[in-house]
Amino acid sequence: MVQAEGKLLEGGLEEGELVALGQRTSLYAPFRVLGLVTCEGSGRMLGGTSSPKPCFYELGIAPFVVVPLGRCLQLYDGRTLRLLSLSNALPSRITAVAHLGRERLVVATQHSLHITEQLRSRVSIETAPGGCIVGLYAFGNGVFVAVDAGERCARTYNRDNELVSEVFFGEDITPNGLIVHPPTMLDVVCIGSDQGRIALVDICHSRILQTLDFSKHGAVTALSESPALDIIGMGFHDGSVIIYDIGRGSILDQYNLRMHLPLGTSLTVNALCFRNDDANAFPHLFSFHSDGSLCIYDLEARRVLDTIPRLHRGPCRMAFFYPREPILLTIGDEDNRMNMFICDSPSGAPRLLKYRAGHRAPPTRIRFIGEDYRQLISAGCSDQQLRVTSTVVSHHHRELSQVTTRLRRARKRARQMQHERAIEASDEFALDEDDPDTASLLPPVTEFAVSEARQNDPDLANLVTCHLGRSEAYTWRYAENHRYRHVLRFRGDASTDLDQGTATCVSISTCGHFAAVGLSVGHVDLFNLQSGLHRWRIRDAHHPGGVAGVAFDGSGGLLASLGSHDGRLGIYRHQSREKVADIVVHSPGLQLIWSPVSDLLAVSCADDFSIKVFEAASGRCVRWLRGHTARITDICFSCQADGRQILSTSLDGTLRTWDLVAGRCVDVLRMAAAPTSCAMSPRGDFIVTTHVGHIGICMWHCKAYYRGPSEQGNMVALSSRAGNGLDVEALWRRHAVQLPDLAMSWDPVVSAVADATASPENNPRCVSLTVEPIDDAHCGVVFSSQPESYWLLLPYLDEIKEQNKATRESDSVTGTQKPPPPLVAELHDGYREAADASVSPGIEDRRPLPDSIASSFVDALQRADFATAAKRLxxxxxxxxxxxxxxxPPEALADALSFFTWRLQSERDFELAQAQLRVFLNEHAELIMKEPALQHGASKCLRALDSSWLRCEDTLSKVLFLCQYLRDSV
Incomplete structure (x- = not known):
C-alpha cells in the first residue's frame, strides 16, 4: 500500500488532487439521505456526543419546529409535522440554534456563528479558535447570548451582530448550554453547568449576580421556565426535580423518582416543561428521563400524578407545550421519532395525536417497490421494523403495522364491550399495538421478498418476510400498511418433522401467486399466497446445511435454490418439482439472485468473497467476478432495461459495479462506512445503500443516466494507465467518498463543468479518467433522431407532386389560379423571391436555381466538410x-458520392442516409452512368452500402434469435 502511494505521488499528483481524482472516478455521485427525522444515529454510534436542542417559534398563529441534524437544519410544520424546508450544509456540525425573530435564526457551530434567514446563511461570525459554543438564547429583538464551554464564558451580541459584552466563569463552572431567562429580571439569564451549579448572569454589566449550588444532585441536565413569574424548574443527573423561586431565592418543592420508577431505571432528567394552557386547572409539570419515561407532577397537591414508561426509546432531546394549548411535542434523541400528544383527559395524561418517525436502528436490507418505483421498503434487524420510505415526499414514510386486520377488529370489539359493560377486557385483547415492547412484535426481519404483480388484488399478499428464529414466514400488504392474515407454515407430521428449523430466505414468483421459503435444515417449501396453503416440499434439497437463497426465473416456471454449506445450486420446475439441473458452485453460498431479463443466476460466495454467474440452461459458470476482500453483504442486478451489470456491497467498505459483458469490475466506490445493502432503481437513475452505524438511507445519482457513457470514469479506461505507475485500486482504497448529507445535491450540468475544469487540457498535472468514445466500427447501427414520417416521406415526394399537379390543373379550369406558395422555406432569399412571383399555369414548377444563388449544402460538399453538410441536410x-x-450541379456529383460514402461508413443515421441516397440515385443515375469519372466514386459508395447493410442485417439476426429463444423458453 505504501508503494502504491509512492507511485501516485511520484506521478506528480498532490494530496488534494488525489482526493478529487478518487471521487471523479466513480460512476455515482452522492445525492441525499432519507429517513432522518430527529437524529443521525444512536448516541453510541455518534460517540456519545450530546445532540443540540431543537428550536420552536411562531409566526402569527402558525407554529414551526427547527431540528438541527449534523450540518443541516430541518424545518417542520408544528401542526402537521411535515417537513417544509431544508437548509444548506454549514461548514461544520451544528451545536446550538435559537430564534431571533420572524424567519431569522442564529446557528452555532463549533467555532462560528451563522445568522440565517429562511434557512439560508446570511452572516457569518467567527469566534475564538479554542472555544466550543454549546448554547444560544435569543431575546427576540436581535440580541442573543452565546455560551462557550471551551472558553468558559458567555458572550452577548447586539442586533448588528457585534460583540457587546463577555462574562467569564471560574474553574468551578463549566457551562453546558442550558439557558433560561426569567421575564421579570431584565438582562439576566440563568446558565446551567456540569458541576451542578446555576449562574445568574447580568449580560448588560458583564457580571455574575449569584451562583446557586446544587452540586449534590450532580450535573444540571434540564431547565425550564414556568407560567408563574420568577419560577423555574431544574432537572439533575440523579433524577431530582426542583422548583425554585429566583425572586425569593428559595426552593418551593423538590421531587425524587427513585420510589416511583422501576428498579434499574435511569433517572437522569433530560427535559422539563410546564403546562401553560390553564395553570389553575392543570398545574402540572412534565419531566422526561434518559430511558424515555415520563413523570407528571401535580404542583398544587405536591405529588407524582402519573408515570408513563418508555414514551421514547432513549432520552428526549426536547419537550415543550404549545403556547396556550394542551398540545405537547416531544423530540427523541436516539429513536429518530417526533411525537405530538394532546392532554384532553380529565386527569391531564397525554395521548398520542400524531408522530413522525424513521428507523431507530440501522436498516440491513432495502428494495424498491411500487408502480412508479419511487418507494423503498427497508428492514431493520435491531428495531424490528419494516418501513416504507418515499424518495420524493418525506411525509409518505410509514411503518407497516404488525397487527392484522382481524386482530385489529377484535380489539375494537373488545373496547366497545368494555365501554358498554364497564368491565376489563380479556387478556387476549389487552395488547396495545402502539407499544413497541409488547409481545405482539415479531422478531427482527432477516430477509424479505416483494412483488408488484398483484398489488391491486386485495386477496393476495405482495410481501413475505422471514424472521429471526421463526420457521414460518409472514405475509403483508404494503399498500395497506399492515400484516396480512396468512402465516406461511408447514403443517406436516409432528413425528417426522420435529425440527422445522428457521426460515432463512424467501422469493415470490413472477406471477405473484406463489412464495418459496428456504429453511435452515435444507428444505424448500412452496406456498400459495392467496390461500396461504402449503403446496409442496423438497426435502433435504441441501443437506447437510441450510438454504442460503431461493429465486424464481423471469417466467416463473423454474425455481433455483442455493445451499449454504454443500456448495450446490439446484434448479427445479415449479409445477412438477422435477430437478432440471444440479450445479456445483465449489463454495458455500451467501445469496442467490436471478436476472429478471436473462437466464443468468448470480451467487455470492463465502470463502473467496467472489461472485459467480451461471447460465441456467447449460449449468456452466460464465463469469467469475473477484475483487472483494471481505464478506459480501448484498448483490443485485442493474435496472430492468438491460440487466447487464451487477452491484455488490461488502464489509470491506466498497460498492463494486461489475459488467457482465466485459466480465470485470468497471467501478469501485469506497465509502466511509461499510455498506450492508444496495438496490438500483428500475429506471437506472439512482441507487440506494444502507450502512453500518447509519440509520439513514443514502441515495446516489447514477451519472450515466444524465450524461453520455463517454464521460464516465471506470477501471476499463484506467487499466491503460497502469503502465504509467497509476495504481487505480490503491487510489480507491485510499480515498473514501463521504456518504450523502441531508442537503447534499448533485447537478449533472455543474458536475460536467467541474469535470471539464479538472481535465488535462486545463490542468497539465491532472490525469484524465474519462473513457474515450467507443469506435463506431465496433458498435451497432445507429439510427437518426428524426421522426419516422421524415425518412418515409422523402423517397415518395414525386408521387405526391403528381397528385398535387392533377389537383392544380383541375383548379385552373374553374378560375384564375393564385400563385403557388414557395416549395421550400429554407432556401436562399433570392430563390424565395423568384418563387413568390406570379407564374402562369403552363410553366413547369421545377426550375433551376439562378447562377448567383449558391446552396450552403453544395459549398460544404465542395470543401469536403461532410459533417457540416450532413447537419445542413x-x-x-x-x-x-x-x-x-x-x-x-454536375460538378458537385463527385463530392456528393464521397459524402454518401462517408455517411454510410460512419454507421450513423442509417435510415436517413438510405432515404437520401435513394433520392440522389433516382435523379442523377443516368449522368453517373455516362461519366467514367463518377463511376469510381459510385463503386466505393456501393461497397459502403453493402457493408452497412450487412452490419444491420447481422444485428437484426441476433435480436430475432434472442427473441425466438426467449419465446421458446417461456
Missing amino acids: DALTPAAADVEIRLL
Whole structure:
C-alpha cells in the first residue's frame, strides 16, 4: 500500500488532487439521505456526543419546529409535522440554534456563528479558535447570548451582530448550554453547568449576580421556565426535580423518582416543561428521563400524578407545550421519532395525536417497490421494523403495522364491550399495538421478498418476510400498511418433522401467486399466497446445511435454490418439482439472485468473497467476478432495461459495479462506512445503500443516466494507465467518498463543468479518467433522431407532386389560379423571391436555381466538410432536402458520392442516409452512368452500402434469435 502511494505521488499528483481524482472516478455521485427525522444515529454510534436542542417559534398563529441534524437544519410544520424546508450544509456540525425573530435564526457551530434567514446563511461570525459554543438564547429583538464551554464564558451580541459584552466563569463552572431567562429580571439569564451549579448572569454589566449550588444532585441536565413569574424548574443527573423561586431565592418543592420508577431505571432528567394552557386547572409539570419515561407532577397537591414508561426509546432531546394549548411535542434523541400528544383527559395524561418517525436502528436490507418505483421498503434487524420510505415526499414514510386486520377488529370489539359493560377486557385483547415492547412484535426481519404483480388484488399478499428464529414466514400488504392474515407454515407430521428449523430466505414468483421459503435444515417449501396453503416440499434439497437463497426465473416456471454449506445450486420446475439441473458452485453460498431479463443466476460466495454467474440452461459458470476482500453483504442486478451489470456491497467498505459483458469490475466506490445493502432503481437513475452505524438511507445519482457513457470514469479506461505507475485500486482504497448529507445535491450540468475544469487540457498535472468514445466500427447501427414520417416521406415526394399537379390543373379550369406558395422555406432569399412571383399555369414548377444563388449544402460538399453538410441536410424539411439533392450541379456529383460514402461508413443515421441516397440515385443515375469519372466514386459508395447493410442485417439476426429463444423458453 505504501508503494502504491509512492507511485501516485511520484506521478506528480498532490494530496488534494488525489482526493478529487478518487471521487471523479466513480460512476455515482452522492445525492441525499432519507429517513432522518430527529437524529443521525444512536448516541453510541455518534460517540456519545450530546445532540443540540431543537428550536420552536411562531409566526402569527402558525407554529414551526427547527431540528438541527449534523450540518443541516430541518424545518417542520408544528401542526402537521411535515417537513417544509431544508437548509444548506454549514461548514461544520451544528451545536446550538435559537430564534431571533420572524424567519431569522442564529446557528452555532463549533467555532462560528451563522445568522440565517429562511434557512439560508446570511452572516457569518467567527469566534475564538479554542472555544466550543454549546448554547444560544435569543431575546427576540436581535440580541442573543452565546455560551462557550471551551472558553468558559458567555458572550452577548447586539442586533448588528457585534460583540457587546463577555462574562467569564471560574474553574468551578463549566457551562453546558442550558439557558433560561426569567421575564421579570431584565438582562439576566440563568446558565446551567456540569458541576451542578446555576449562574445568574447580568449580560448588560458583564457580571455574575449569584451562583446557586446544587452540586449534590450532580450535573444540571434540564431547565425550564414556568407560567408563574420568577419560577423555574431544574432537572439533575440523579433524577431530582426542583422548583425554585429566583425572586425569593428559595426552593418551593423538590421531587425524587427513585420510589416511583422501576428498579434499574435511569433517572437522569433530560427535559422539563410546564403546562401553560390553564395553570389553575392543570398545574402540572412534565419531566422526561434518559430511558424515555415520563413523570407528571401535580404542583398544587405536591405529588407524582402519573408515570408513563418508555414514551421514547432513549432520552428526549426536547419537550415543550404549545403556547396556550394542551398540545405537547416531544423530540427523541436516539429513536429518530417526533411525537405530538394532546392532554384532553380529565386527569391531564397525554395521548398520542400524531408522530413522525424513521428507523431507530440501522436498516440491513432495502428494495424498491411500487408502480412508479419511487418507494423503498427497508428492514431493520435491531428495531424490528419494516418501513416504507418515499424518495420524493418525506411525509409518505410509514411503518407497516404488525397487527392484522382481524386482530385489529377484535380489539375494537373488545373496547366497545368494555365501554358498554364497564368491565376489563380479556387478556387476549389487552395488547396495545402502539407499544413497541409488547409481545405482539415479531422478531427482527432477516430477509424479505416483494412483488408488484398483484398489488391491486386485495386477496393476495405482495410481501413475505422471514424472521429471526421463526420457521414460518409472514405475509403483508404494503399498500395497506399492515400484516396480512396468512402465516406461511408447514403443517406436516409432528413425528417426522420435529425440527422445522428457521426460515432463512424467501422469493415470490413472477406471477405473484406463489412464495418459496428456504429453511435452515435444507428444505424448500412452496406456498400459495392467496390461500396461504402449503403446496409442496423438497426435502433435504441441501443437506447437510441450510438454504442460503431461493429465486424464481423471469417466467416463473423454474425455481433455483442455493445451499449454504454443500456448495450446490439446484434448479427445479415449479409445477412438477422435477430437478432440471444440479450445479456445483465449489463454495458455500451467501445469496442467490436471478436476472429478471436473462437466464443468468448470480451467487455470492463465502470463502473467496467472489461472485459467480451461471447460465441456467447449460449449468456452466460464465463469469467469475473477484475483487472483494471481505464478506459480501448484498448483490443485485442493474435496472430492468438491460440487466447487464451487477452491484455488490461488502464489509470491506466498497460498492463494486461489475459488467457482465466485459466480465470485470468497471467501478469501485469506497465509502466511509461499510455498506450492508444496495438496490438500483428500475429506471437506472439512482441507487440506494444502507450502512453500518447509519440509520439513514443514502441515495446516489447514477451519472450515466444524465450524461453520455463517454464521460464516465471506470477501471476499463484506467487499466491503460497502469503502465504509467497509476495504481487505480490503491487510489480507491485510499480515498473514501463521504456518504450523502441531508442537503447534499448533485447537478449533472455543474458536475460536467467541474469535470471539464479538472481535465488535462486545463490542468497539465491532472490525469484524465474519462473513457474515450467507443469506435463506431465496433458498435451497432445507429439510427437518426428524426421522426419516422421524415425518412418515409422523402423517397415518395414525386408521387405526391403528381397528385398535387392533377389537383392544380383541375383548379385552373374553374378560375384564375393564385400563385403557388414557395416549395421550400429554407432556401436562399433570392430563390424565395423568384418563387413568390406570379407564374402562369403552363410553366413547369421545377426550375433551376439562378447562377448567383449558391446552396450552403453544395459549398460544404465542395470543401469536403461532410459533417457540416450532413447537419445542413438533416435540418431541412423533406421537401427542402429533396430540392437540395435534385438541384445539385454536375460538378458537385463527385463530392456528393464521397459524402454518401462517408455517411454510410460512419454507421450513423442509417435510415436517413438510405432515404437520401435513394433520392440522389433516382435523379442523377443516368449522368453517373455516362461519366467514367463518377463511376469510381459510385463503386466505393456501393461497397459502403453493402457493408452497412450487412452490419444491420447481422444485428437484426441476433435480436430475432434472442427473441425466438426467449419465446421458446417461456
